[in-house]
Amino acid sequence: MAKIKPAKNSSKKDVIITKAATLFRTRGFNATSMREIAAAVGVEAPSLYNHIGSKSELLQAVCFKVADEFTTQLTAAENNKQDTLAKIETVIRFHIKMMLDEFDEVYVANRDWKHLPEPFLNNFLQQRRSYEKRLAALIEEGIKKKELKNINPYVAVLTMLSAVRGLELWQRHKKNISIQTLEDDMVNHLLNGMKK
Amino acid sequence: MAKIKPAKNSSKKDVIITKAATLFRTRGFNATSMREIAAAVGVEAPSLYNHIGSKSELLQAVCFKVADEFTTQLTAAENNKQDTLAKIETVIRFHIKMMLDEFDEVYVANRDWKHLPEPFLNNFLQQRRSYEKRLAALIEEGIKKKELKNINPYVAVLTMLSAVRGLELWQRHKKNISIQTLEDDMVNHLLNGMKK
């Protein structure tokens, strides 16, 4: 009889991906060896290949998991029955949440996507461009409805996405700022910068 | 007689560092081989060692050149006889300028500093922490003088530095936005977010 995947909602493959994400984040994708990942999992390197296909597959898993979550959430925000400003706030807060809850994965997806092999690289970049376009469209809508200042939508997208990404830096000051202060101050800083 | 270094203000070592910076930026430090750098310079890999000591020395050159420029300029801004808000604007505009003028170097310093060997890694991080502290102090001063809103200074620093760093993303949209629009919209977005 075929064995059924462990009832637990985390297979060994998932464990490997999670450990890999942490190592990729701290040491970088190229600087992380399969032997290191294996050691973190508690196994010898070749054993990993009973569960995964290649090192690059691990990077793909991390990058596309993150990309899909962002895409899904943006769709939800777009379909909200709120004014545009509230939609944008929802998106920003989701970015902050992701940065805190899935730090390793988001960090790696942001920095190491360049090492994806084709055709995944192209796929990833297309998804990202589409995300930025939809976010810019949201801002443009806000400008038309006079909820927002007349700034270039792409500059606003760029400023927002980057500022949130900067939570990477924040990890160093963790102890001194509460998460709530951080989130609210950042959201306000970003929104007040474009509010009319 | 000892030969004097070429009168030109760019030695061969400088050429190597510049080419390396470009490759580091596009492919990442670890993913860039000495053979690739050599090819970009138009030479075989071992020949590089007539001019430089090691691959890591190239990374050091890039990282500390950038760090020193930022530190120097911050000192200048601090000593300006302007109000605090203007000082901060000066700093932001310098960051944007650096991002445009020395893109490869700044990008590499931002992303690949982790691969600096000790004691350079510690040195670099100390310089960076000090920079962030001084910038936060500037913002705190602005708050005390009631030029700025009462936000957490570190959150503001984090938001500013990251947003500017996000010009990395902008490279893709180069054609559609003028540099002036970009700079002004971003500065306004950031400053209006904290102005009282």
Added chain:
DNA sequence: ATCAAAAACTAATAAGCGTTAGTTTTGTAT
């Protein structure tokens, strides 16, 4: 207890890495 599948192990491979050694070419000052 048995047996098959899953997953671990050891050993090894081919390729690529930064770097060194040793030699030849190039450039310049006399």
Added chain:
DNA sequence: ATACAAAACTAACGCTTATTAGTTTTTGAT
């Protein structure tokens, strides 16, 4: 022209890498 140093070259080293092959151990259902 000669001589010397700078800088190029080829060849090769020692090491690490991801991955494969082949074998043994572990696991779980009957």
